[in-house]
Amino acid sequence: MLGSCVSLQLGAAAAAHLFDDVSPAGVSFLRLGVAAVVLGLIFRPRVRGWTGAQWRAAGVFGVTLAAMNGMFYEAIARIPLGVAVTIEFVGPLALSAVLTRRAKDLVWVLLAAAGVAALGLSSDDVGGRLDPWGVAFALGAGAFWAAYILASSRVARTVPGQGGLVVATAVAAVVLAPFGAADAVVVRGDASMVGLALVMGLLASVVPYTLELAALRRLSPRPFGIMLSLEPAIAMLFGWLLLSQAVDALHLVAAGAVIAASLGSAVTAPEPPRPADADRVAAPAP
Numbered sequence: 001m002l003g004s005c006v007s008l009q010l011g012a013a014a015a016a017h018l019f020d021d022v023s024p025a026g027v028s029f030l031r032l033g034v035a036a037v038v039l040g041l042i043f044r045p046r047v048r049g050w051t052g053a054q055w056r057a058a059g060v061f062g063v064t065l066a067a068m069n070g071m072f073y074e075a076i077a078r079i080p081l082g083v084a085v086t087i088e089f090v091g092p093l094a095l096s097a098v099l100t101r102r103a104k105d106l107v108w109v110l111l112a113a114a115g116v117a118a119l120g121l122s123s124d125d126v127g128g129r130l131d132p133w134g135v136a137f138a139l140g141a142g143a144f145w146a147a148y149i150l151a152s153s154r155v156a157r158t159v160p161g162q163g164g165l166v167v168a169t170a171v172a173a174v175v176l177a178p179f180g181a182a183d184a185v186v187v188r189g190d191a192s193m194v195g196l197a198l199v200m201g202l203l204a205s206v207v208p209y210t211l212e213l214a215a216l217r218r219l220s221p222r223p224f225g226i227m228l229s230l231e232p233a234i235a236m237l238f239g240w241l242l243l244s245q246a247v248d249a250l251h252l253v254a255a256g257a258v259i260a261a262s263l264g265s266a267v268t269a270p271e272p273p274r275p276a277d278a279d280r281v282a283a284p285a286p
Helices: 002-016 024-043 052-076 081-088 090-099 103-120 132-158 163-189 191-216 221-227 230-243 249-268 275-282
Strands: none
Touching: 002 024, 002 052, 002 081, 002 191, 002 230, 024 052, 024 163, 024 191, 052 081, 052 132, 052 163, 081 090, 081 132, 081 230, 090 103, 090 132, 103 249, 132 163, 132 191, 163 191, 221 249, 230 249
């Protein structure tokens, strides 16, 4: 999960450098298109013999990927990366709260919520009011982020190996093609932009989604969702380091609360299943 969080935010920072030449929809299509090709070449899934339930699980996973990524890139084209991830986190945080059954888990959810709320009080990186469309897109991305957690968890349980991820990423690229394919072609004549698109696809999709699917074979959606509270702090850090976006004392205090909640959740979460158990969980349904 830590590797996924770091890779995802590095990829998002790389994507922000493409917005001057490519629309957010085009960047989203590039990200998922690159990921679909790379994952397909690496894993070469054997889909012959899949059941209808496995195809449906992968299809739903793909649609949530497309919606989550499309809205998120529309958001970070308008508001700072750290703020966008903070607002987006409302989705998985709400999912964690709904799925919580132990009192100690609710404590971590509330602590993370306090950190997210504090970050949400900040303005944009030039001290002005946050773009309302950026906020709306971030909220939409958060709703589909929660759906992504549930959909990817189902794929991890029903589809063996990485086949479900490969098919879902391809579905997501197809869904976004009508909105972003025409804009994405502008990168073909610029080697530096092509390289940046490849780096973005690898860091923002291939690496994090592979790691998250592996994590979901060992964690239920509830602790998985709470641990994602690291995302706003990491996004704030990379927004400052790589995009020169402002960070103030409120950001630092809020990030500390979010990290404390994540660590608390990790320490008190139930033990993950042994590898043999995880393999059984990931076996295809009869």
